[in-house]
Amino acid sequence: MLALLSVCDAKLWRMPRSKEPFRFEVADRLHSATIHLLRHARQQDVVARQGPARLSALSVLVFGGPMALGQLAAAEQVKAPTMSRIVAGLKRSGLARIETDAKDARRIRVTATAKGERLLQQARVRRIRLVAKTLTNLSPAELEILRRAAELMERAVRQT
Amino acid sequence: MLALLSVCDAKLWRMPRSKEPFRFEVADRLHSATIHLLRHARQQDVVARQGPARLSALSVLVFGGPMALGQLAAAEQVKAPTMSRIVAGLKRSGLARIETDAKDARRIRVTATAKGERLLQQARVRRIRLVAKTLTNLSPAELEILRRAAELMERAVRQT
DNA sequence: TATACTTCGTTAGCAATGCTAAGCAATTAG
DNA sequence: CTAATTGCTTAGCATTGCTAACGAAGTATA
Secondary structure (H helix, E strand, O other): OOOOOOOOOOOOOOOOOOOOHHHHHHHHHHHHHHHHHHHHHHHHHHHHOOOHHHHHHHHHHHHHOOEOHHHHHHHOOOOHHHHHHHHHHHHHOOOEEEEEOOOOOOOEEEEEOHHHHHHHHHHHHHHHHHHHHHOOOOOHHHHHHHHHHHHHHHHHHHOO | OOOOOOOOOOOOOOOOOOOOHHHHHHHHHHHHHHHHHHHHHHHHHHHHOOOHHHHHHHHHHHHHOOEOHHHHHHHOOOOHHHHHHHHHHHHHOOOEEEEEOOOOOOOEEEEEOHHHHHHHHHHHHHHHHHHHHHOOOOOHHHHHHHHHHHHHHHHHHHOO
């Protein structure tokens, strides 16, 4: 259930030799902290009655729009056969629908249904609410630090 | 592969009514950013040749010391049968060993082996290195923001 | 045009991980 | 001493990863 989320947790840990030890220290702490935060947020996901892979794929469909199976697999960093089964599950549950591509008969077009969008938004609300709840005791200045940190993380990852 | 890591990604999303909208905005951004950061870090885990559940359990053993199966299951937020199988796998791979508890014959004592510690540390180094690499272009001031953010996240989650 | 590659998706079969239900053995309560 | 509780395992199911192998459709080339 923890997925890969807790491979490393400890403080007692010697950083590898580096010209920039501070960067490694920050990486270490950030890694650990984000693991703990997300592990906590995940508690809410039981309610959705859908497996993590399906929720995840559904979110890509909802926020990224309809797409072919291969694109979806790439977005989820998963092989095509795996995504094939996930999409089949979403279809069975009425959360996504499949159409054929007019230009290329090999492709399929996967789209989130209204029901799928609704379910995903609800799951999302639950998670965000829980995260917000854990931030309850922080001051505005501390919240500002977190907001800026989020921006920095997004930027850093996107530049990769 | 993404586990629950991408249930929500988008910017276009209306926050629920709240007395503290800023807190929800921060929660949303932080949630998204941490998902992306960890999804990125996870690329390194293929190398370890052990599933995520085993690596995760092993990390608890390495950093938390030997413990009973039930404790380990609780730490990993997993039911006992699941942990039973995970520990069996670790034992098969020579990464953990099982002893009987002298005081209570029902209990078992699971311990990480030297091989297990080595494997975990290597996986850990790979992940941290990758995270550090994505932080390459940040200034010292920006790194400091991330360090403080990590502290805040840890504190917030721990108070739960 | 015909043949051969390539690309896209599916099916089949394996392994890992989650669950509940059921069972066994040891401990604790009454 | 019996009965309830506790700790772990086994059995059986569903989900989600993978590779291998296939068929169908598009593309390139002789």
